[in-house]
Amino acid sequence: MPLVSMRQLLDEAAKGGYGVGAFNVNDMEQIQAIMGAAVETKSPVIIQASRGARSFAQDRYLFHLILAASELHPEIPIAMHQDHGNSFETCKSAIELGFTSVMMDGSLKEDGKTPASFEENVEVTRRVVEYAHPRGVTVEGEIGVLGGVEDGHGAGGSGLDHVTDPDQAVEFAERTGVDALAIAIGTSHGAYKFTRPPTGDILAIQRVKEIHARIPNTHLVMHGSSSVPQEWLQIINNYGGDMGQTYGVPVEEIVEGIKNGVRKVNIDTDLRMASTGAIRKHLVENTSNFDPRKYYKAAEDAMKEICKARYEAFGAAGMASKIKATSLEKMAGKYAKHELDPKVK
Ligand SMILES: [Zn+2]
Secondary structure: OOOOOHHHHHHHHHHHOOOEEEEEOOOHHHHHHHHHHHHHHOOOEEEEEOHHHHHHHOHHHHHHHHHHHHHHOOOOOEEEEEEEEOOHHHHHHHHHHOOOEEEEOOOEOOOOOOEOOHHHHHHHHHHHHHHHHHHOOEEEEEEOOOEOOEOOEOOOOOOOOOOOOHHHHHHHHHHHOOOEEEEOOOOEOOOOOEOOOOOOOOOOHHHHHHHHHHOOOOEEEEOOOOOOOHHHHHHHHHOOOOOOOOEOOOHHHHHHHHHOOEEEEEEOHHHHHHHHHHHHHHHHHOOOOOOHHHHHHHHHHHHHHHHHHHHHHHOOOOOHHHOOOOOHHHHHHHHHOOOOOOOOO
């Protein structure tokens, strides 16, 4: 199957009432772990690259690694997504490279730190939509400001500082025509989300429900949704690491979000922790080993287990075979006929 648009994957997820995992990648081992788990569970997947990843791996390496994944596993629908584009130019360069989806994060200014005004956000996001949709490419926007910082991107602070306002979400969807919208509901980027074990209602799930009811075909996205597995935190620290105590978003809370309209769930930290923990453990237990393949393999296996658990929890397992690829040309035709415009209630 060729790479598909993210819009198609999220439309399918909405029909089936499940969530699609969106995993950040920087290298081959991560892509192989994500794909290995997708193949075993027969799940559609969004593979995403941040600006940091694109510069770390160099664009074309990353692009061809993801293409290799789609060649090797034609039965798995894959969307290739730019995570947190900070400007029109970043999104345009991703589309030119062959990404099938981009995020224009206009909630922050181009520096990726300073909150932008609502009007600035609408303007830059609409410009990206006008460029992307005639090419069949999906656009995700963001309103409200997420807490935390990851890959040098983020406003910092707590996730509950700027929860997304439903009226603004509606106005934003109408004026920009985005396909998907990242909303702030209490999550933060990075590993340090909560200092105490989260109990009960840590996310503004009611807010998800309200926004979903008003813009039902604009797919909601949960950023900062790593669960920060405590077992991997322990392994990292038991094998010479020094990560502070921290807690993530429990998988059950994410599942609650999916029940209320979340369709894309972003995960990065969990795979970082699993690979770091697995490599630390391998090197301590195998002091004579100097073959990187052995510890890369340990890292890959650890990441793969997390991916499998997430596909299953989000309800995406078994859904890959229900999806027949719609070409980007065909998607462009649907946009031109206004079939995919936001439906506002
Ligand atoms: Zn994010």
